[in-house]
Amino acid sequence: MDDEQWRVQVDRRTCIGSGLCTAIAEGHFTLDEGRSRPTAEVIAPEDAVLDAAEFCPVEAILVRAAGTRTVLAPQP
Numbered sequence: 001m002d003d004e005q006w007r008v009q010v011d012r013r014t015c016i017g018s019g020l021c022t023a024i025a026e027g028h029f030t031l032d033e034g035r036s037r038p039t040a041e042v043i044a045p046e047d048a049v050l051d052a053a054e055f056c057p058v059e060a061i062l063v064r065a066a067g068t069r070t071v072l073a074p075q076p
């Protein structure tokens with residue numbers, strides 16, 4: 001079901017290429033031309049991806065419920 005999956009986005013204009021997300025959520029992000037992108041846009045829930053969104057220094061990562069689009073991270 002869609003509601004059980006998450007949608008991961010990286011704003012590549014905001015990302016500063018720190019690589020933190022690739023370390024925190026290994027396998028979920030990759031650096032491409034100095035900017036991060038998710039390795040998959042829709043994923044099974046994985047707490048490390050929430051952590052990556054919370055710890056991104058510029059809040060470039062957005063994690064939402066795939067079905068409802070409720071924002072899961074970063075928390076406001």
Ligand code: SF4
Nearest residue numbers: 015016018019021056
């Ligand atoms: S943690 Fe944020 S700024 Fe750093 S590479 Fe990932 S998305 Fe970009």
